[in-house]
Amino acid sequence: MQLPSNLALVLYLGFTVWLFRRDLRERPNVTSALWLPFFWVFISGTRFVSAWLTMFGLNLGGVSVEEGSPLDAVVFAVLILAGLRVLYLRRVRWSEFIRQNPVVALYLAYCLVAVLWSDYPFVGMKRWVKLFGQPVMVLILLTEPDPMEALTRLMKRCAFLIIPLSILFIKYYPQWATCYDQWTGGRTNTGIATDKNMLGFDCFVLGFFYVWHFLRVRRWEPGLARRMELSLCLVLGVGIVWLLHSAHSSTPIGSLILALAAFGFVGFRFVDRRHLGFYLAAMAVMLGVLEFAFDLHKYAIMALGRDTTLTGRTEIWQVLLNWDINPALGVGFESFWLGEERQSKLQQFFPGLNLNEAHNGYLETYLNLGLVGLVITLLMLGAAYFKIRRALLTDFEFGRFRLGYLAAFVVYNWTEAAFRTHCVPFFLFFLVAIDYQAQTRLAEPTAEVEDTSMAPEVVDAQETRYRC
Secondary structure: OOOOHHHHHHHHHHHHHHHHHHHHHOOOOOOHHHHHHHHHHHHHHOOOHHHHHHHOOOOOOOOOOOOOOHHHHHHHHHHHHHHHHHHHHOOOOHHHHHHHOHHHHHHHHHHHHHOOOOOOHHHHHHHHHHHHHHHHHHHHHHOOOOHHHHHHHHHHHHHHHHHHHHHHHHHHOHHHOEEEOOOOOOEEEOOOOOOHHHHHHHHHHHHHHHHHHHHHHOOOOOOHHHHHHHHHHHHHHHHHHHHHHHHOOHHHHHHHHHHHHHHHHOOOOOOOHHHHHHHHHHHHHHHHHHHHHHOHHHHHHHHOOOOOOOOOHHHHHHHHHOOOOOOOOOOOOOOOOOOHHHHHHHHHHOOOOOOOOOOOHHHHHHHHHHHHHHHHHHHHHHHHHHHHHHHHHHOHHHHHHHHHHHHHHHHHOOOOOOOOOOOHHHHHHHHHHOOOOOOEEEEOOHHHOOOOOOOHHHHHHHOEEEEO
8 A cells, every 4th residue: 555655754754753762762871972873874874965965956066076075075074083082082092903903904004005106195085084984983882881782772773764764765755766777777776875785785784683683682581672672673674675675686685695694503502613614614615516516606696686797797897807007006095986087998898887896895905905905805804704703702692793794795795895985884894803892991971971860770881981
């Protein structure tokens, strides 16, 4: 049944207000600083502020890709500066961050140095600042009084907006929620994201989160709170499935399946978490044999509704792999797709296509950062794996969430470029890859104290903050 659009909008607003009011009335053990990562993830995972304003006739965007939007630059700068202030008040030591995350620090440093040989160093520098904002927002989460609760609240609040609003847009405001695929010419649903792939990724992440959250909630004490939370998980889960079907984006669906497989596998009782490396090696050998004997990848691709060229991606990869660049250093941080010269040459190979990524994160890294950057990126993935393997023995619930996402992220980058500045996939990678262990406590800064009418035990928990 199709409701009048105005009535649907009123129902959506009422439902969303109820969700957020319920969330705030639960008085979780998080601070107001959590709104910074929330706005960072929401803007990065849907549309920039300038794009939202353009929907209502206020065109404040930039005149070119190189210049970008001044408004968006200000928004990101404010979020990063506010985040740095929060970390300063929490006495976060960057030397400790580097000590616990040396490969992540090396990656950030190399990307900064790679700005020097870019043809557009000013643009590269602006984009590096956005990249630096990713670990800043992650550290806000990790230095919350309860990091697990902070992650839960962040994901739930994002779902409260992204899922219902995307459904509303697709069903009642299609002029804002659809576009035409430049590959096939067909109409695609984007929800409140900029394209179907980003909508699909949002659904993959939120779907994976709600499976993880549902299993945790099932262990709560029986009662009204448990029943309400389980019901909410199911309602939003149905919305996520509907959006995944509407987006027709194969990569997020495959990533979700892989994430749930890795997540579920380590939960079996017969699995010895200390021997995770052995299981991975055995699985790699088995997949290698199946690939050699039956061309397994072709069946996997067809099962996801793709052709064997991955919708033209293999043709793009072949052209880009033969591009004339410095193989060791690349063209400079986030610089390959800038400028008229390369775009004009690409038009000769792919007329009518507006390419702005390689649709392969590893190839994208090679083009921008060269083999040196690609090796550092692979080392960063390896370091994340070893951290997660240790975490499975000390913090199993979050450890297997990290493992599931890392497995999906590694594969996701095979058909999409996710090692990119402000994008949500890279934010979540930093979340599962970064460790920051607090060692002492610091009094809660006055500016971030929550409502004091809450339960005494919650107030006590929120009057302290991690300090290193």
